[in-house]
Amino acid sequence: MATVRGCHMVGSVPLADTETVFRTCISGMPNRLKRIPDGETGPRNYFVYFQSLLWPKAIQPEIELNVLPKARDFSEEEYVEGLRLLEATELKTGYDDAAIASYEVFRRLKKDGVLPRDMRFLVCMTTLGNVVGAYVERAFQPRAEKMYEAALFQALRNIQDRIPPGELAIQLDMSVEMLYWEGKWAEPWWSDRSYMVDYLSRMANQVDKDVEFGLHFCYGDMEHKHVAEPESLQGVADFANSILDKCGRPASFLHCPVALSAIDRLDDYFRPLETLVPRLRRDGTELYLGLVHAGDMECTRRMVEAASKVAPEFGVATECGWGRTPADHLESIMEISTAVSEPFPEYTSKETSGA
Template sequence: MQPTTGVLMVGSVPGASPKEVFTRLATALPGRLEAVPDGETGERWNYIGWQLARFPVIARRMELGGTPLPESGLPNLTLEDIQPTAYDEVALSSYGEFKRLREQGIIPAKVRFQIGLPSPYSVMAGHLKPEMANALEPLYEQRFAETLDQIVANIPHDDVVIQWDLCFEMTALEFDRGRFPDTWHKPYFSSPNGVLQGLVDRVVRLSERIPQDVKIAFHLCYGDLYHKHFVEPQDTSLLVELANALLECETLGPRTEWIHIPVPKDRTDPDYLSALTSLKLNSAGGSTPPRLYLGVVHANDEAGTKKRIETAQACLPFPFGVATECGLGRTPPEQIDSILQISKEVTAG
């Protein structure tokens, strides 16, 4: 098997601090990282969970401690009712540590700072009553716009990649196609152009707040709750459909640095991966095509990881790097060494 090139650390990594995560990743994966995340440590360990407190109790789903809506109709909430996201605060703090470690030679000079952000859609779909999500979307998007403004004003544009983590987008699409009946994942919005376009439009709205010289990336996800997907993908066709719709947008495609796509542990078959041949990496419009990272690495499964890589290499007409299926924030710490060792073993530095 020919080694693949490059490792993507999707985002969260168990660790006491960003410094610990930066140091661990840079040391364990020499010559393999084009960008490094801060690990989403502390209260960010559970993806969007820490954003729940940004919303008033009346807006939250009943299962998440919400209170009933009044019979008179939806409450009239304003921007002051939505707390700032604080993603910019942690990003700027972590970037300071990133720079210090790079000055010390621990992080290589060409490695950039990677910021993982959930889409506002994912946050609201996961936390809010559908009718409240629809009503509050402009307000929460405004909070996210403020977050992005602070990030791009305080970090050099050539030193950062902003990765959009799109999870509830995939489950919304699965629901829309009739393959996932859980109404929790029913899109809270209606769109005259269909669910897919409605989801893409939301990514475009926030991405246009990011200057064009800032690189972006996409982590497409089926969830990692209790280390299980919300619904198992039949194959990569729906992932490719969303990825292509994003890449075809003139404000997204030319500056997309990578696309990440999960590969379940039991899918070593070409039927799962064959739809990737339709991924339009070469038509994104940038000076270089976006990179593809496949989530083929699973803990304590080097043989299976190699098999998934071999299958992908036989199917795909273009190179790819490796990653895990999702972030590692909920991964038992004892499995992290295995994941890093396998990632190093199957890639060239």
Template sequence: MTTIKQPSSVHLVGSIGLDTVEDVFRTAGDVLGPYLRRVPDGEVGGRKLWISWQYPLLRASTFLRPDPSGAVRPTNRFQLLTLAEGVAPADIRFGELGYMREARASYLDFVAAREKGQLPKHVRFQVSLPTPFAVVSSVVTADALPAVEAAYEKAMIAEVAALCRHIPHKDLCIQWDICNEMIAWDGQQTGAVPHANQPHEELLERQRRLCAGIPADVEVGIHLCYGDFAGRHFVEPKDATKMVEFANELARTATHKLAYIHMPVPIERSDDAFYRPFANLKLPAGTQLYLGVVHAKDGVEGTKARIAAAQRYVSDFGVATECGMARARSEEIVRSLLSIHAAVCAANA
């Protein structure tokens, strides 16, 4: 008989919706300290809007220009970009993307919080990064996409290498936010995710390239995402089938061991049909599963109902929200969400 372990660990996906990095670390440590294995800086400021933060960088590139058609992406209203006149695909390059600089500054706050006892000694500093495909495909025309994505991917790999040079490996966790790829893998059509007709093998190969150079003693985690543009998914997963498929393939083919995989759970899904595919999940030993069962609207009781439903098919997982907590959520809601995590884990202590 399978032994069911009650959730006792919490994963914070990325954005948290508090005003400062210091407040994020202090609050997370105070409310969730015993249940945390990693902690992000909360993606304060412009990073609350996830990849939208990168549009000014792309717009400022001398290799790109606004598309002459004036076309805009309907979801974010950004004017699409294409290659500047006279620019060949091989010419495109990007320098620093900004993630490493933000992380280095936040790491100083992380160390300070740990030294003050606000964070447990064992907790790692989590840096959540978007995939190049998500950033570029959201704002670049179809004809320019391959060249711009290749250049941006090269810059992102350099960004990760710099992170690994400047932050001690024993303290570092890098999380890849896999959103546009997850929607493409799922196959449901939505105007929120352009260029979604990607072969499954190419989706996996992108991730293998991103992980290939990360040192073995740096943790790597995966957040599978269905979007959160206005506090809601772009499309809802019909059940866990596609996430389980993607997770199994990522875990099987990853060039770097995965410390964890996070999957969202819609608030209304406590039915057996959603969770049944978890019976087919095949994560290797040492790869933790986190389920996004925590929602503010139905609080502790709703969270417990989703946990109970999941436990019929998967015996060991931690809890999380289904995506970041910042977008379209007040500070009051954020603090409520943090408290729900703590209450659920405390009940199982």
């Protein structure tokens, strides 16, 4: 059996505010978190939906949950007007403002001994595909991409200028990109997957070298349903290797989902990790598998056992963030996560636990 050590929180948590998230999760998963997010509470609780508010309505597609958007045809006059509205838009993502405000709570709770002094604050950042690919009509995506990338890079710079690097971890959330990679989303604004690898690598390299950098792969989580069910982790393994090859820096951690739909074919589902795990071990990258399913300890244990055949060491997580999870499921998630994992040894002493 593999060494199963530690837990990872992907991002969102259905609680009232940042301090409640910190206090609830550090006590619910004692000595098992190296990093903790602010829970993306308030207007950020539905992943990147709040980013849809940045764009002019005239260039946005009709959104229907778990349905691929269809590109509209625009007349020349509509296109010119849409482009004018887009060019006049001042894009400020808000990720920096939220992170800087939440860090102040994080810093205070560290000072008070609630959080371990070596813990990092995890900032989860969207990528181009999640927003431009979902909330901008195909005709305007090439221009929107450049504008939004600049806004994301500025937010990253602001975050890193205000939060000490030794206390910061930045995670890139790739949901629509994962669907693009496997050809399960609408036609993108680029023609070759290498284009996507290039822009993700550019973003990864905006993270300073002394700040932790991680990757989160996902297949969407709308109404507790994937946009597309993964057949295996082949896509994740191939995509992750491509990004890491291109960006030329190791990741501190990597998270990928383990779908409930894979329960009867777990060996096949996990086998592609054989092409990724050696790299992660060489680079010291922590692997977190999203195999914790609320209310189902047996399922989780079966997944842990199967994953152990290809990964000698990993931590656990849920498939995606908890934002749309019923609040009464949180206790089960934290109990299962704790039960199937070991604590980090550096946090087990009373001196450093913050408990």
